[in-house]
Amino acid sequence: MSRKVEDYLEQGIFGPKEIKPGERKEFLGTLRERVILVLTKSQVFEKDIYPEIEDKMKQYSQASLFLNGQMDYQYLGKYIKLSNKYSIPYKIVLNKDYNSKLGLVLAEKNAIDKENIYIEKKKKIPHSIKKKSVKASFKSLVKKVFKKH
Numbered sequence: 001m002s003r004k005v006e007d008y009l010e011q012g013i014f015g016p017k018e019i020k021p022g023e024r025k026e027f028l029g030t031l032r033e034r035v036i037l038v039l040t041k042s043q044v045f046e047k048d049i050y051p052e053i054e055d056k057m058k059q060y061s062q063a064s065l066f067l068n069g070q071m072d073y074q075y076l077g078k079y080i081k082l083s084n085k086y087s088i089p090y091k092i093v094l095n096k097d098y099n100s101k102l103g104l105v106l107a108e109k110n111a112i113d114k115e116n117i118y119i120e121k122k123k124k125i126p127h128s129i130k131k132k133s134v135k136a137s138f139k140s141l142v143k144k145v146f147k148k149h
Contacts, residue, residue, distance in 0.1 A: 025098040028066035029091065033111040036060055041068060043121055044075050044103030049082060052119050056106055057086040066105040069094030079104055 011017070018024065023032050036056050043050065044067075057063065065083045067076045069092040076092070083090040088106075 025095055026100055026102065027107070028068060028093040028095075028100060028102060028105045030064075030066060030105060030107040031111070032117075033113050034107040034109070035117045036063055036106045036108060036112065036114060037119060038102050038106070038117050039104040039119060040101055040121070041071060041103035043119065044068075044071060044079070046122065048122075049078050050119055050122075053079065053104070053106060054082060054086075057082065057088050060106070060108060061086070061088075063088055063106050063108055065090040066107065067092045068100060068103045070099060071103055075103070 020031060024030065026032075027035055027038070037052060039050060039053065057065075065079065065088050067079060067090060080090055082088075
């Protein structure tokens with residue numbers, strides 16, 4: 001049997017061959033070379049929307065949004081609304097065989113090869129540290145006022 005016939009039969013049985021399947025699993029169905037920005041699951045869990053995502057949606061009107069289907073809709077909903085606002089198509093990707101650490105991928109249809117696609121996680125200042133710094137500032141202010149008199 002010729003190689004072409006074997007390939008045709010394999011495609012019929014197993015489906016079409018996929019380029020870089022591991023990369024596609026990690027980036028929720030797309031290739032790394034097409035990615036504009038990504039958010040990890042923990043970043044998507046945060047209450048606020050990352051403004052960088054909205055900025056890139058404005059900039060890349062032909063982009064697509066890929067969302068991790070293993071996450072609850074309550075966390076994905078804010079990004080779905082954002083994609084609708086900018087007419088960016090979205091796709092909820094559910095891969096039961098692989099659990100990607102990414103929660104959101106904004107990608108173009110063609111390769112753009114952006115070097116830095118990861119957004120740094122917002123750093124929250126713990127509430128107790130804020131209180132201490134306010135108290136310390138107040139104490140130092142009071143000391144300065146009383147030393148002058």
